[in-house]
Amino acid sequence: MSPKPKILTVLLAFLGSALLPFPPALAVSPMWGYISLVAGEGDAGFQDGDFNSALFNGPSALAVNENGTRLYVADQDNNRIRMIDLGDSNRVSTLAGSGQKGRSDGDLAGASFDKPDLLAYIPRDRLAVYDAGTNRLRLVDLKAGKVTTLLALSPQKKPEGKERVFSLAYMASDNGLYFSQPGLHRLTRLDMASGKTQVLQPDSRIPDPCALAVQDGKLCLADRQLPGVYRLEGVSPAPGGSLAPAWSPAGNGQTIASLVGSERGLYALQDGDYPWVRIGPQPTPVPILSEWGDRLENGSLGLAQLLDAQNAAALADPAQPGNFYLALPGLNCVIALKDYDFDANKDAESVNDNGLMDFSYPAAKPPHTFRILEMGDSRLFYESEGEKGKRWPWGFNRMETNPKRLELFLNTWASLAGSATHYEVLFSGAKGYVPVQLRPYYLAPALVQKFGADLVLVFLPTDFEFKFYVEHPYGKDRMPLLADKPEFLLKPVAQRIKEDRDPVLSDFYQHCLGDHLVKPGQEPTQDMPAFIPDPKMREDLLELAALPLKGLAGEIQGVKRADGGSVGLGVVFFPVGNTGGNGVLATELYRTFWREACRQAGLPFYDLTDALVATRFSYYPTGEFWGYHHFDHNGHSYFAFLVAQMLMKEKLIPLGPQDDDATK
Numbered sequence: 001m002s003p004k005p006k007i008l009t010v011l012l013a014f015l016g017s018a019l020l021p022f023p024p025a026l027a028v029s030p031m032w033g034y035i036s037l038v039a040g041e042g043d044a045g046f047q048d049g050d051f052n053s054a055l056f057n058g059p060s061a062l063a064v065n066e067n068g069t070r071l072y073v074a075d076q077d078n079n080r081i082r083m084i085d086l087g088d089s090n091r092v093s094t095l096a097g098s099g100q101k102g103r104s105d106g107d108l109a110g111a112s113f114d115k116p117d118l119l120a121y122i123p124r125d126r127l128a129v130y131d132a133g134t135n136r137l138r139l140v141d142l143k144a145g146k147v148t149t150l151l152a153l154s155p156q157k158k159p160e161g162k163e164r165v166f167s168l169a170y171m172a173s174d175n176g177l178y179f180s181q182p183g184l185h186r187l188t189r190l191d192m193a194s195g196k197t198q199v200l201q202p203d204s205r206i207p208d209p210c211a212l213a214v215q216d217g218k219l220c221l222a223d224r225q226l227p228g229v230y231r232l233e234g235v236s237p238a239p240g241g242s243l244a245p246a247w248s249p250a251g252n253g254q255t256i257a258s259l260v261g262s263e264r265g266l267y268a269l270q271d272g273d274y275p276w277v278r279i280g281p282q283p284t285p286v287p288i289l290s291e292w293g294d295r296l297e298n299g300s301l302g303l304a305q306l307l308d309a310q311n312a313a314a315l316a317d318p319a320q321p322g323n324f325y326l327a328l329p330g331l332n333c334v335i336a337l338k339d340y341d342f343d344a345n346k347d348a349e350s351v352n353d354n355g356l357m358d359f360s361y362p363a364a365k366p367p368h369t370f371r372i373l374e375m376g377d378s379r380l381f382y383e384s385e386g387e388k389g390k391r392w393p394w395g396f397n398r399m400e401t402n403p404k405r406l407e408l409f410l411n412t413w414a415s416l417a418g419s420a421t422h423y424e425v426l427f428s429g430a431k432g433y434v435p436v437q438l439r440p441y442y443l444a445p446a447l448v449q450k451f452g453a454d455l456v457l458v459f460l461p462t463d464f465e466f467k468f469y470v471e472h473p474y475g476k477d478r479m480p481l482l483a484d485k486p487e488f489l490l491k492p493v494a495q496r497i498k499e500d501r502d503p504v505l506s507d508f509y510q511h512c513l514g515d516h517l518v519k520p521g522q523e524p525t526q527d528m529p530a531f532i533p534d535p536k537m538r539e540d541l542l543e544l545a546a547l548p549l550k551g552l553a554g555e556i557q558g559v560k561r562a563d564g565g566s567v568g569l570g571v572v573f574f575p576v577g578n579t580g581g582n583g584v585l586a587t588e589l590y591r592t593f594w595r596e597a598c599r600q601a602g603l604p605f606y607d608l609t610d611a612l613v614a615t616r617f618s619y620y621p622t623g624e625f626w627g628y629h630h631f632d633h634n635g636h637s638y639f640a641f642l643v644a645q646m647l648m649k650e651k652l653i654p655l656g657p658q659d660d661d662a663t664k
Contacts, residue, residue, distance in 0.1 A: 040333025215261025
């Protein structure tokens with residue numbers, strides 16, 4: 001047989017390769033962020049499956065089960081009820097509805113809906129559904145696998161608009177399903193046990209009852225036009241079988257479209273200048289924070305495209321205080337927004353009231369979350385002086401500093417690696433001359449217990465503030481107290497450094513006198529390089545430096561994680577400076593010193609010197625050339641990138657789904 005012509009051979013090879021299957025798509029997982037996608041590719045359509053490829057068509061309402069593991073979606077234009085499994089990488093499935101318009105009851109798959117528009121979760125895996133197309137309240141019983149009709153609100157086949165239900169809310173304390181009909185000026189309670197309805201008598205302050213929510217066990221109600229929001233304190237029987245409600249003021253809003261009850265208070269989506277607010281005497285705008293540090297402000301194109309407050313629906317996450325889910329029908333997706341008091345803590349130098357120099361993270365750790373507690377000095381939260389008041393009007397933007405950049409990098413890599421683990425990087429730090437290794441001894445154990453931290457990292461730069469030991473009285477275990485004591489400073493130096501207080505400090509001072517580094521009655525003021533050449537002085541300084549680290553290791557060792565595992569602890573050394581300017585620092589001297597101090601304390605020592613030296617000119621410039629060599633905003637991102645790489649290389653954090661059980 002003659003050989004095939006060359007052109008035919010090439011053509012067959014091309015066709016064969018063209019028919020090969022496409023390479024597998026990147027396996028990604030939902031990303032944790034201050035704004036993040038929960039599910040929905042964005043195109044209008046119908047498709048179950050992975051969170052990022054699932055299709056919705058006008059998702060209009062949300063409900064969630066008691067433990068926050070399943071999120072239910074009224075997929076209005078698909079005439080279906082969908083479910084997002086938050087415990088399975090937000091995988092989307094269809095719970096009920098054939099997709100055909102109708103009002104047929106029956107099994108979940110065969111039942112039909114007509115524009116399901118509102119949802120309310122009822123214990124024991126039941127969902128109340130408002131079918132806008134038929135003006136009916138339906139019940140989806142997930143355990144029984146059945147859909148039934150609770151109440152037909154209109155005898156007409158096509159109900160008038162004024163009979164439309166605006167909002168649903170279930171109140172567990174009286175097993176009542178409440179629904180509002182502002183077109184009829186009516187609020188009604190449906191008793192879920194008896195199936196009977198009772199109308200709540202009207203109140204002149206709420207002529208058009210509209211948005212409903214349950215907060216702290218009580219029903220809350222907003223009017224469609226008036227600003228007042230009210231809380232139901234109780235009801236009593238009234239003539240004609242109605243109920244006489246007792247309302248108390250809960251705050252104000254502006255044309256509220258959706259009320260949301262949460263552990264952190266009552267929130268609302270509303271019209272006007274601020275679409276997302278916390279309800280109070282005056283509604284407080286809730287900033288929507290981007291990972292870049294900007295807020296999506298009123299009037300900005302970004303906010304307008306993200307949030308159509310009059311059509312979106314919001315819901316609080318029962319498993320994560322401060323986390324909220326929003327259904328966005330215009331974008332055909334469900335997203336999550338967080339409120340951690342961003343405005344109050346936007347300046348990187350501010351300290352919140354929960355013990356952190358950070359946002360107001362909830363004390364309870366969210367599911368599948370690995371928490372890192374960073375502790376360090378101003379080099380982790382301060383930016384260069386040249387940027388202060390110029391990049392941001394209030395000071396230094398917390399989102400540009402090391403902890404938040406590290407949080408972003410870790411969550412991005414976790415998402416792209418298909419890991420179900422999320423990361424939160426909490427920070428505790430201080431300016432001033434408090435020795436960096438001393439603050440964690442006093443503060444870290446309580447913070448670890450309060451926030452359930454999985455790993456503590458103490459960041460040591462190239463210095464050691466031993467003068468602090470001379471100027472502060474001691475507490476237990478020969479540890480200087482953190483608080484200033486002016487009366488102690490009034491004592492003579494010799495009395496403050498006497499041998500019975502601390503023999504090591506006293507010995508160090510005697511060597512300073514012997515080497516003529518200080519005169520009698522003077523304090524040592526030199527930097528550490530002046531003392532290191534004397535072997536005995538170096539030995540004393542090492543003992544002073546290692547003691548609080550050893551004490552910290554002992555304290556952390558006694559703290560157990562929720563899963564029974566041990567809390568990780570390590571010291572991160574990073575040289576600063578040495579990239580331009582006159583402030584060249586003795587890197588080798590310091591890292592050798594701190595490595596030995598960590599060895600004495602029994603702590604892992606993670607040295608970033610080689611990584612910083614190898615890359616510093618490629619990322620040049622990264623910060624100041626003077627003073628304390630603070631990073632600029634670019635330098636913080638660069639440094640956080642190196643820290644993230646170190647965490648993964650040293651296997652200090654879970655990187656894949658196989659490790660996720662450790663974070664539950």
